[in-house]
Amino acid sequence: MKGPSVVIIGSGPSGFYTAESITKNLNSDIDIIDRLPTPFGLIRGGVAPDHQTTKKISSSYTKTAEKEKVKFFGNIEVGKDITIEELRELYDVVVLAIGSELDNKLEIKGSNLQGVYGSAEFVGWYNGHPDYVNLEPNLNTKNVVVIGNGNVAIDIVRVLSKTSEEMSDSDIPGYALDSIKKSPIKNLYIVGRRGPVEAKFTNVELREMGKLSNCVPIVNIDLPNELKGSYTERDQRLIEKNLETLKSFSTIEKNNKEKKLNFNFFQKPIEIIGDEKVDSIKFEKTKLEGSELRSTGEIIEINCGLVISAIGYTPKDIPGLNINDGVVENDNGRISKGFYAAGWIRRGPTGVIGTNKADGELVAELANKEFKNQIKDGRAALVKMIKSKNLKVTSFKDWEKIDSFEKKNAVVPAPRKKILTIKEMLNLCKI
Numbered sequence: 001m002k003g004p005s006v007v008i009i010g011s012g013p014s015g016f017y018t019a020e021s022i023t024k025n026l027n028s029d030i031d032i033i034d035r036l037p038t039p040f041g042l043i044r045g046g047v048a049p050d051h052q053t054t055k056k057i058s059s060s061y062t063k064t065a066e067k068e069k070v071k072f073f074g075n076i077e078v079g080k081d082i083t084i085e086e087l088r089e090l091y092d093v094v095v096l097a098i099g100s101e102l103d104n105k106l107e108i109k110g111s112n113l114q115g116v117y118g119s120a121e122f123v124g125w126y127n128g129h130p131d132y133v134n135l136e137p138n139l140n141t142k143n144v145v146v147i148g149n150g151n152v153a154i155d156i157v158r159v160l161s162k163t164s165e166e167m168s169d170s171d172i173p174g175y176a177l178d179s180i181k182k183s184p185i186k187n188l189y190i191v192g193r194r195g196p197v198e199a200k201f202t203n204v205e206l207r208e209m210g211k212l213s214n215c216v217p218i219v220n221i222d223l224p225n226e227l228k229g230s231y232t233e234r235d236q237r238l239i240e241k242n243l244e245t246l247k248s249f250s251t252i253e254k255n256n257k258e259k260k261l262n263f264n265f266f267q268k269p270i271e272i273i274g275d276e277k278v279d280s281i282k283f284e285k286t287k288l289e290g291s292e293l294r295s296t297g298e299i300i301e302i303n304c305g306l307v308i309s310a311i312g313y314t315p316k317d318i319p320g321l322n323i324n325d326g327v328v329e330n331d332n333g334r335i336s337k338g339f340y341a342a343g344w345i346r347r348g349p350t351g352v353i354g355t356n357k358a359d360g361e362l363v364a365e366l367a368n369k370e371f372k373n374q375i376k377d378g379r380a381a382l383v384k385m386i387k388s389k390n391l392k393v394t395s396f397k398d399w400e401k402i403d404s405f406e407k408k409n410a411v412v413p414a415p416r417k418k419i420l421t422i423k424e425m426l427n428l429c430k431i
């Protein structure tokens with residue numbers, strides 16, 4: 001007996017883990033739709049270009065994509081080319097795995113000045129994401145401020161600090177590498193509104209900052225020797241490791257390094273100053289009373305030509321969705337019968353790639369509980385609709401063409417030279 005017809009919107013980690021789980025639980029055809037011609041979402045466009053080991057997870061998604069029952073449909077934008085309503089009419093099970101692709105906005109005066117970027121656009125730029133290849137951030141500045149104390153902020157300061165040699169085995173596009181190489185950046189500031197104990201860096205990522213060949217990390221406060229308050233064993237271990245790492249930075253030889261990465265804690269951004277473009281940013285010093293963040297009234301100002309906020313993400317609004325507080329309204333993955341959510345769109349932009357595995361299992365369980373067999377046509381009806389709307393769609397085979405072209409054109413040791421526009425991708429695939 002054939003299982004329910006399934007379509008997954010989004011081909012990032014949560015989309016692929018869901019597909020993988022469903023193949024194990026149901027005898028269903030599973031279609032995965034993405035708005036880009038290429039699959040893998042954040043793995044290709046979000047994970048930093050120098051973190052190639054992390055990107056290797058896509059080989060396990062490839063195994064899923066190559067399963068007989070799974071089919072990839074790239075270059076279809078849900079909400080524009082096809083609506084959620086239409087997909088719900090065509091499929092028994094619709095899974096939303098669209099992530100949170102927009103930046104949380106830094107809502108302070110001056111945040112619309114030239115030279116102020118959100119992490120989604122800046123990371124997209126140095127990752128060759130077709131949406132952001134024309135961003136052209138002006139890196140002609142000595143001082144850069146990155147706001148936020150999470151792993152995305154760390155990624156950004158690391159990519160801006162590494163030398164071209166250190167980036168040689170990455171897949172950063174040439175334009176971004178050149179721009180960073182030519183830039184006179186000397187001082188980077190990574191600024192948290194709370195302290196080192198509250199910072200959300202994972203320890204491997206933080207430790208990397210002590211191993212850079214031309215940049216020295218500097219911590220601008222006295223670090224606590226012991227932890228106050230109560231933490232889970234896991235949190236306590238992570239915090240202690242991070243404090244140890246931050247302390248170890250003071251022993252790094254400074255003199256032979258041209259760039260300085262300043263860890264500024266307890267500073268809340270309050271205003272960005274400039275006429276047309278950013279000249280400086282003002283912070284107010286803060287302190288914690290219990291878990292409450294209090295302002296102290298003490299202001300500091302940092303002159304800089306570039307401000308990047310890495311303060312989390314929010315989902316794009318698509319007609320037919322109820323999005324509240326950065327997630328689609330759902331009950332543990334269930335939006336309504338036959339309509340489910342996985343990944344950041346279900347639970348917000350937290351966790352690492354593997355966290356999405358459990359989301360996929362949850363959706364497979366829900367679908368299994370609510371459907372036993374196929375009712376709606378699914379794939380056959382989608383193919384018909386694609387034809388009637390005259391959509392240009394890529395298959396997984398097309399992606400493999402793009403993939404091998406990119407790998408063939410790479411200058412060793414770079415793993416690939418990314419194609420940067422959708423037009424070029426479609427041309428290569430003769431679509």
Ligand code: NAP
Pocket residue numbers: 106107147148149150151152153155192193194198199200202205268269310311312313349350351352
């Ligand atoms: P995140 O870990 O949630 O960090 C966001 C940071 O922004 C926090 O320090 C937060 O401070 C701060 N913030 C929020 N609003 C702010 C405001 N208005 N003003 C000043 N600061 C503000 O988010 P992320 O760095 O975007 O990362 C998203 C997820 O992807 C995380 O789970 C992360 O671990 C994961 N990720 C992992 C890797 C990796 O494993 N290598 C790489 C990249 C991303 P408060 O804590 O005070 O709210």
